[in-house]
Amino acid sequence: MNTGFTIFFYGLSAGLMVVSLRRDRGKTKKAVRKALLMMMGVLPYFLAILLITGTGFLVLPPDAVQTLVGAESGIRGMLLASAAGAAALVPVLAVFPVVSELLKNGAGTAQMAVFISTLTTVGIITIPLEVKYMGAKAAILRNLFFFLFAFATSFLLGVIV
Numbered sequence: 001m002n003t004g005f006t007i008f009f010y011g012l013s014a015g016l017m018v019v020s021l022r023r024d025r026g027k028t029k030k031a032v033r034k035a036l037l038m039m040m041g042v043l044p045y046f047l048a049i050l051l052i053t054g055t056g057f058l059v060l061p062p063d064a065v066q067t068l069v070g071a072e073s074g075i076r077g078m079l080l081a082s083a084a085g086a087a088a089l090v091p092v093l094a095v096f097p098v099v100s101e102l103l104k105n106g107a108g109t110a111q112m113a114v115f116i117s118t119l120t121t122v123g124i125i126t127i128p129l130e131v132k133y134m135g136a137k138a139a140i141l142r143n144l145f146f147f148l149f150a151f152a153t154s155f156l157l158g159v160i161v
Contacts, residue, residue, distance in 0.1 A: 018156060045093040053098045062105040069115075071108035081111040085118030086143075089125045091114075110158030117150030 020028040069077040069091070088095075099112045123145050128141035 001042045014134070021071060042091050042093070045091050049090055049094040049098065057105065062110060063128065065102060066106035069102065069107045070112040071110070073111065077108060077111045078151065078154065081115035082118045082122075082147065084125045085115040085120075085150075086122040086147065089117050089123070090119070092120055095119055108158070109161050110154045113154035113157045114150050118147060119154055121146035 007136060018029070020031075055131050067073065073080075095116065097105075103109070103112055124143075127139055127143065130142070136140070
C-alpha cells in the first residue's frame with residue numbers, strides 16, 4: 001500500500017478521534033476501551049494463526065505452495081483451498097496476511113479467492129449450530145449454495161485478474 005495513503009488514514013483517524021473526544025469524552029473513552037478489549041480477544045487467535053502458518057512456510061517451500069494451490073494447480077488446487085477455507089474457524093482478519101504470503105510464494109489468485117470466500121461463507125464446523133437454529137435443510141442448502149458461489153466468484157476473479 002502507498003505510504004502516503006496510509007499516513008492520510010492515520011491522520012484522518014487521529015483527527016476524528018480528537019473531534020470525538022471534544023464532543024463526548026466519556027463515550028470516546030468507552031468506545032476505545034471496548035475496541036481494545038475486542039482486539040485483545042482476537043489477538044490470541046491471530047497470533048496462533050500466524051505462528052502456525054509461519055511454521056508452515058518454513059516447512060513448506062514455495063515449490064510446494066505452487067504445486068498445491070498455484071495457478072497451475074487448477075480445479076484440484078481450488079478444491080484443496082476451498083476445503084481448507086470451509087473447515088477453518090478463524091477470524092477473517094487473521095487470514096489476509098496468510099493469503100498475502102501464500103500469493104508471494106506462488107499461490108494462485110483464483111485459489112486464494114475461493115479460500116477466502118469459503119472461509120467467510122461456508123462453515124463445516126458450524127453446521128451443527130446452524131442445524132439447531134435454522135434446520136438441517138436450510139443449513140445444508142446455505143452452505144452448498146455459498147460453496148458453489150465461492151467457485152463462481154473465484155473463476156470470475158481469475159478471468160478478470
